[in-house]
Amino acid sequence: MGENYSIGEFSKKTATTIRTLHYYDELGLLKPSYVSEKGRRYYTDKDFITLQRILALKFLGYSLEQIKEFFQKKTWDLMHSLSFQRNEMVQKKEQIENVIKALDRALHIVEDRNEIEPSVFITLINTIQMENEQKEWLKGYIDKDLVEEIYSLPENEQLELEKKWVELSTELKKLADLDHEDDRVQVLIGDMMSLVNDLTGDDLAFVQEISDKEVEDEIWLFHSPFTAEEEEWMANALDTYLKRKGVHLNNEDGTKES
Template sequence: MLRKVKEVAELTGVSIRTLHHYDRIGLLSPEHVTEAGYRQYSERDLETLQQILFFRELGFQLKQIGQILQNPDFDRIEALALQREALLEKRSRLDRMIQTLENTIQDAKGEIEMTDKEKFQGFDFTNNPYEEEARQRWGNEAVDRSNKALADMGAQGQKQISEQMEALFRKLAAMRHQDAGSDEVQQSIGEWHAFLNSMGHSYSPEAFRGLGQLYIQDERFTRNMDKFGDGFARFMAEAMGIRADRLQD
């Protein structure tokens, strides 16, 4: 059975504009096009679209998805099994975050008392939802190098990295009311700089300053960082800028 693009859009919830875009970039080109130029999607096309949507839900970028689907070794059944495991893990993480949120509400009402550790259960900093943005800002090589470093660590290593990052953020957040240029703050900011570079990045002073500015220029970063304390993102931007100045002197 062949379906017109409008029918596919209504069936899947994917907009006609998005389907046209997938066709233009060669990600999903329908098997049949009428003489009048109308796209007609087959069952196999719908299977491919389903794969694309699963990958998108898991945070893959369109270019990455295209490379995966075009790989001659691509196995749909294997991919579905892996996607299932990844989505189950994502659901588990969201369940933990929801529980943390519910506990935080009780804590705010004075009904329970949470430890600092419990306040951050469920957050996972090993997965970066802004990877494409990072690629545009700093290039594919730096991001790929970082991703490879994470992959080489394995699950246990990634968990340790996430815990180290949380510990550094908690330590710095506790200093956010101090002078950002003080020796104590700058020593800790130096630890943050070294931590980032250990992840496969190579942050020059200027790139480090730029990352700090991103914390306050992009409300998504600001919102996530300020979960560690009001004004934390702005404090980090200032402290990172000071470190960059001193490294360039």
């Protein structure tokens, strides 16, 4: 009951390490009730209660420094303190949820194809990570409602789109040594475009718009998975594609039969 425990006994009873008790002593958070002449620490039941307090507050996410203050201050606005702490924790939780979401999406894409281009992978993560910033950024370039629409896709459609995008990007990178007018390339470019169309409706022009914008002074928000050379190659391929498409459209508009 009213016994004195050596630090070893006390640490076993409380499932706390000796080092931790030393540390709390050093901080002045929990001084043992009795210290022998030659410096040995002895704890009592009273100290146990103090330790419980410390552990409880630590569990709630307070730092040892804050706990020390609580112990010293007479007045402690519990209500305010608790709800503040709650906010902190909720934020942390949301942050973690974002990470989990990103991991899930990455996993979904990686699951069948165990190999993935690092650059494509990184771009994907960046896209997920900066979804919100990107939303704001994109709103500067295309219609706001459209942006909201893009990001309000149902979960699984989003996943499928991402998957397709990864596949196409990967394939395109593989073909980067072919001529940009090669049919295989043009097919992929076409697929890429129709993927974009799925998102943007039929506003093909928006692709051009975006690529023409000035971004000199801004922070580099994201980069494509393609190198500078690949980007140029793709730009050419895209030009070719649009030209042919234009012709094709004209054909359709003019004479229905080729």
